[in-house]
Amino acid sequence: MAFSLAHTLFFFLLLLPTFSVAQTNGKITVNFSLSTTDDSPLLSPSGDFAFGFRQSFNSPDFFLLSIWYNKVPDRTIVWHANGDNLAPRGSKVQLIADQGLALTGPQGEDLWTSQSLTGVAVFGVMNDTGNFVLEDGNFNKVWESFQNPTDTILPTQIMERGGALSSRQSETNFSKGKFQLRFDQDGNLALNTINLPTDEPNPPFYQTESTAGKQLVFNESGYFYILKENDERITLAQGSLSTGNLYFRVTLNFDGIFALYSHPKTSTGNESWTAIWSKPDNICLAPVDSVSSMTGVCGYNSICKLNPQDKRPTCECPRRYSLLDPNDPYGSCKPDFIQLGCTEDEVNSQQDLYYLEQLTNTNWPFSDYNKLTAFSEEKCRNSCLQDCMCAAAVFSTNNVCWKKKLPLSFGRFDENDGGKVFIKVRNGNSTLPDPSFGSFPNPRNEPVQKKNQDGLILVLSLLLGCSVFVIFILIGATCHGFFYKKKVSEIDRNGSVLQMNLRCLTYKELLEATDGFKEELGRGAFGIVYKGALKMGSNVLLVAVKKLNSAAQEKEMEFKAEVEIIGKTHHKNLVRLIGFCDEGAQRLLVYELLSNGTLAGFLFGDLKPHWKQRVQIAFGIARGLLYLHEECSTQIIHCDIKPQNILLDEYYNARISDFGLAKLLMMDQSQTQTAIRGTKGYVAPEWFRNMPITAKVDVYSFGVMLLEIICCRRSVVMESGSEDEAILTDWAYDCFREGTLDVLVEYDREALDDMEKLERFVKVAIWCIQEGPSLRPTMRKVMHMLEGVVDIPIPPCPSPFTTT
Structure with missing residues (x-):
């Protein structure tokens, strides 16, 4: 027994240095892995920095792969990998030779990988500078976190021309925010907002002028400067003379403030980061572009x-x-x-x-x-x-x-x-109802009679008299809901769901169908779409698999109930939902794949499509919206009608996609949007007022898109060269009022040869974009007007208080 115990202690002592090195010298080799369940991160040799998983501030079951200051009490994060796609509990990161760092979920699904390796990774090193480096067999760098920054620059880090930082969405939400710092190709440093969910930049609200720098440098002494081609330095900020006692970082904060911070290395626990320098001096008064629709730091009406x-x-x-x-x-x-x-x-x-x-x-x-x-x-x-x-x-x-x-x-x-x-x-607490399905203004301008007060009293009496009955109804509905939830959860994975023609697919099936989510077709506010091939009996069907983002990770009953609603829709102008996956934290929707892409790609390409094709597409979209609003079993308000959500089949028939997704994700807002749904340029004005949201928001978006179909140009074109033409809705009304529709369609001969229909379509579009929802027609009336079966009055200015 003594001999056995001695050998055990001997082997333990042999293993102890290896374990210690793995935790303190910051070096790993291929096949090293770290899980969300591991308590010990990978430390740099000094222990100043750590690499590993940090629990989400907002959800304990999701994790952020990150680097942080390990000895600072709040363990400040200075780099992160998967802010837009948090890792569920059970995920792991692994060092793979040809991929570098690979983050996978509990089911083996890809969540994030280090991109643009310049060689084969053999080692990974967590340096004392806060830089995580991948090296090949000759110790050459093949990837490093310093060359792929997120929102922070650390001492010894250099940014080349074209580099950028992106802010978070909030202090605790690491999804991409709306602020960006760019070291542009001219060598100037600029702060600007971007139009989420795209990377489209707005004009800068702060920038250095004519610096012609070649590098943005933050050196080990805490000096932050632009290095010019002639090696001249333009100092932006200076840390401190006592750099040995301080930690430093330069961070683009979620509120747009770009600042240099210091923190004492010897901490008593009460110190916090101190801002030494920041830009802009007053972001509230920063100059903004009058044409831009961005809101700045604060939202609308704030x-x-x-x-x-x-x-x-x-x-x-x-x-x-x-x-x-x-x-x-x-x-x-x-x-x-x-x-x-x-x-x-x-x-x-x-x-x-x-x-x-x-x-x-x-x-x-x-x-x-x-x-x-x-x-x-x-x-x-x-x-x-x-x-x-x-x-x-x-x-x-x-x-x-x-x-x-x-x-x-x-x-x-x-x-x-x-x-x-x-x-x-x-005055008071007026909450008048919204007349959501109105018609055109009274052509004779007859006064509207006030509502009969006796009728109001009668209505209130009836409501009070029915209150006991309503209570019983609510109790019954609650009990029904309990049994309904039980029924919804009973899914036949090999057949239909709730007697629908939908397949309930496993995550493994979709992983195989998409070859590990390999080919991305596009991405948007709700998630990422991948191309796949799904076996349907003896046939193989090409599909588009939409992997919903973390906004739809919870509330299983609501997800399935809304999938049921979407699954019951059948119309030739809607994209068909084939199946779905609801497994653990995974929510995926499987649609048919259409061969001719999006309407955006069709309209805004190099060649202008034929007028007759555009007319048929407009009719198809209108028919699809009419079905969603009035003809399917449950009314569906799309909330995000735009060319990117209109797909074209092999015969260029328009198919509306993503219908029901806005309603489906209503329980948890998308990370790239606030409570206002929709996309810039297509959002109806009532989103910004405390008014009921009705099907009229889709009518507004359809009107904007109808003008895009007519003109083959986007609704907002900042580089149009003329401020009068930048906003399509304003310019279209000006052209209609002045009788210059030929200018509006850029002298499109096919459209001008069909002038009667062109004028009719423009009038319909202007009626659809009226600011008052009661002035907009229903989609049924839109169809009648497009077809020419009803007369169309001359539309008023859609924004009567806008200077045109």
Whole structure:
């Protein structure tokens, strides 16, 4: 026994140095793996940095592969791999020779890999600089985290021209945010926003001018500078003379502030990171592009204020406004009252319905539609109160009154402004119903009669009298829901789901069908689409597999209930849902694969499609929307109609895709969107007002897209060369009003030869994009107008308070 114990101790001592090296010298070899269940991360030799998994701040069952300062109390993350695709519990990262670092989920699915290896990886090293390096057999670097930064630059890190940092979405959400720092090809440093979910940049709100730098350098002494071609340095910031006692980092924060921070290495636990330098000096007052639809730091209808201590912004909603998403303090604000517009409010005096809340030193620099000069403050207030279009008025110190519309953008507090803002809010707690299915304005302008008060009393009496009955109904519905959930969960994996023609597929089947999710077809707010080949009996069917993002990871019953609704839709102008996967944390939808891609690719390519083809596509989309709104068993509001969500089959028939997904993901917002659904340029105005969302939001989006089909150009073209033509909806109305449709279609001979139909389509589009939802036609009326079976009145200006 003594001999055996001695041998055991001897072998343990032999193994102990190996274990210690794995934890302290930061070096790993091929086939090394680390799991979310492992407690010990890979440490750099000094222990200053750690590489491994960090539990999500928002969900304990999901993890972020990252590098962090290990000795700082809050263990500050300085690099992360999978912010947009968090790893479920049970995932692991492995070093593979030809792939580098490979992060896979519990079922073996690919979540993230290190890209652009310049050789075969043999070793992985976690350095004391915070750089994770992959090396080949000759110790040459084949990949490094320093060359693939996320939101932070560390001492000794160098960024070449074309490099960029991306912010997070929030302090605890590591998905890509809307701010970007770029070291552009001209050698200038620029801060700008991007139009999520794309990478399309907006004009910079801060940049260095004419630096012509070749590298952006953060050296070991804490100096942060641009190195020019002649080796001249342009110093941006200096850390400290006592660099040996301090940690440093330069970070692009989620709120757009780019800052240099320091932290003492010897910590008592009470210290925090100190900002030594930051840009811009006041992000609330940073210049913005008047044409851009981005909201800046704060969302629409919100006010940006700068904290003078740390120069970080905060966002506030005006009085009688509240956050669209209570969990997003930097998001948009909505009125706590209903703003119905002119048609609905015309029965009462505006002064009776509304009053003005006053703010000082506050402004929304855009969204104005009327400028009144030589005005008094009283006249400015009264003018806004009497104007049903006016949401706010700004009275400046030079006696100018600016009347503004919703949504209000780039709100800012400036103590040097001196002006006054009057925000119009509704008296009391008015919550008038929205007339969601209206028609055209009264052609004879007959006054609308007030509602009979006796009728209102009768309705209230009936409601109160039925309350006991309603309680019993609710109890019955609750019990039914319990048994329904049980029924939904009983799935025959080899047959149909709830008597639908849908296949319930396993994750393994879809993994094989897509060859490990190898070929990506596209990505958007809801997830990534992969090409696959699915065996259906003796046949092989090409499919598009949409892997939903983490917004749909929970609420199993709601997922299946909505899949049931989508699965019951059958129409030639809808993309067919073939099956789905609901396994563990995985939610996937399987659609038929259409051969001719998206309408966006068809319209906006190098060659202009034929007019007759475009006409048939417009008819097909209208028929599909009419079916979703009025003809299927459950009304479906798409919420994101745009050319990227219209697919074309082999005969160029239009098929609407992603219908029902907005409703399907309503329980958890997509990570790339806030509470407002849809895509820039296609979003109906009522999203920004506290109004019921109805099928009319799809009508608005269809109108924008119909103009794109007519003109073969995008709804917003920043580089058009003419500001008048940048916004398609405004330009189209101008051309219609001035009788210059030939200019609108760029002298398209086929379209001009069919002038009657061209004019009809343009009028339909303008009716669809009316700001008041009650003015927009239903999709049934749209179909009748497109077909020419009803007369189309001359449409009014779609944005009557917009200067055209």
